[in-house]
Amino acid sequence: MRYLLGSVLSPRTFSRRERLRALSAVEFGDVRFFADEFRSSADVECLFFGNVDRGRAQEMADLVIGITLSFLEG
Numbered sequence: 001m002r003y004l005l006g007s008v009l010s011p012r013t014f015s016r017r018e019r020l021r022a023l024s025a026v027e028f029g030d031v032r033f034f035a036d037e038f039r040s041s042a043d044v045e046c047l048f049f050g051n052v053d054r055g056r057a058q059e060m061a062d063l064v065i066g067i068t069l070s071f072l073e074g
Contacts, residue, residue: 039072 014022044065048057 042068042072044068 046057046061046064048060052060
């Protein structure tokens with residue numbers, strides 16, 4: 001069902017066979033390059049909604065940012 005919905009909403013979809021064929025051409029260096037590019041352009045935004053006061057929201061945001069930075073530094 002999800003594939004069908006995606007194929008209706010997207011101008012170009014790829015079958016599972018096409019995706020596997022494309023994946024066979026991907027090398028480790030390609031993945032490494034993508035990861036480095038992703039890390040250099042990533043941004044973090046946090047939105048807290050509901051029963052959270054400003055102090056607790058800041059604590060959680062700091063935690064998310066800290067974890068993200070450690071991931072982005074590799």
